[in-house]
Amino acid sequence: MSKSVTPKIARWFLFMQQFDYTIEHIPGDSNEVADALSRVGHVRRILVSDARTEQIMESQKLLSERVRSKCEQEEGLFIDEADMIPLSSESRDLIQHIISDHHNAVVGHGGYATTAHKIRASGYVWPSMYKDVADFVRVCPICQKIKDKKIPKAPKLSISVEIPFHTLFVDTLTISKEEEPEKYVIAVVDAFTHWVELIPVESLEKEVACSALIPILARHGLPEVIHTDGGSQFCNYLADHLWDTLRVKHHVSIAHHPTGNSTV
Numbered sequence: 608m609s610k611s612v613t614p615k616i617a618r619w620f621l622f623m624q625q626f627d628y629t630i631e632h633i634p635g636d637s638n639e640v641a642d643a644l645s646r647v648g649h650v651r652r653i654l655v656s657d658a659r660t661e662q663i664m665e666s667q668k669l670l671s672e673r674v675r676s677k678c679e680q681e682e683g684l685f686i687d688e689a690d691m692i693p694l695s696s697e698s699r700d701l702i703q704h705i706i707s708d709h710h711n712a713v714v715g716h717g718g719y720a721t722t723a724h725k726i727r728a729s730g731y732v733w734p735s736m737y738k739d740v741a742d743f744v745r746v747c748p749i750c751q752k753i754k755d756k757k758i759p760k761a762p763k764l765s766i767s768v769e770i771p772f773h774t775l776f777v778d779t780l781t782i783s784k785e786e787e788p789e790k791y792v793i794a795v796v797d798a799f800t801h802w803v804e805l806i807p808v809e810s811l812e813k814e815v816a817c818s819a820l821i822p823i824l825a826r827h828g829l830p831e832v833i834h835t836d837g838g839s840q841f842c843n844y845l846a847d848h849l850w851d852t853l854r855v856k857h858h859v860s861i862a863h864h865p866t867g868n869s870t871v
């Protein structure tokens with residue numbers, strides 16, 4: 608298969624492989640059984656039954672004089688200035704058939720825009736075309752099934768807490784004032800109540816940071832989980848020993864994902 612073949616043509620080719628067929632070119636002059644539409648040179652539709660052509664002609668009888676006056680007549684069909692075949696919105700059966708042909712094709716069940724585009728590419732147009740196509744696609748049973756099978760996106764993980772002081776978020780802040788002896792603050796936020804505790808400290812050494820948490824844990828009771836952002840003051844052997852002794856789970860935000868600890 609040529610590399611220039613589009614994916615759609617490739618799918619048609621694969622589908623046609625199941626049939627045993629021979630392609631024969633029949634020149635237009637000698638193709639006496641061709642229907643009216645396929646004989647109209649500039650109309651792109653090439654395979655339409657005679658019954659369909661009659662339906663189209665019936666529909667065009669319902670067109671207003673204003674629309675018809677802007678059309679040329681070829682082979683009994685009205686063709687407008689844009690080489691399109693205008694139809695009346697009142698021809699419900701014909702419209703349903705045309706939408707069905709273009710939506711339920713072998714490689715079909717495209718969305719509303721794709722189906723409408725295919726119909727226009729075949730040369731059909733009518734005033735309520737986009738609404739009719741949207742209505743058709745919305746209730747198409749095959750599309751409903753395909754939609755149901757689509758894999759749902761994984762929900763964003765969020766921390767769900769139902770008990771006060773079950774989970775604490777801990778982070779450090781830097782205070783810029785040079786003259787202050789306490790240049791840093793350890794912020795502790797309860798995930799459930801959003802209660803905030805701020806502890807000023809002189810440094811962020813692990814001993815200082817871990818010690819600063821003790822009064823808070825003593826006041827509110829031991830939490831189940833302490834969540835930090837991976838800073839070294841809470842990720843070290845001393846802190847690990849503290850979590851183990853207190854039987855507190857230590858959760859660390861994923862690197863380069865600061866929103867994981869965004870409660871603080």
Ligand SMILES: [Zn+2]
Nearest residue numbers: 716747749750
């Ligand atoms: Zn469908």
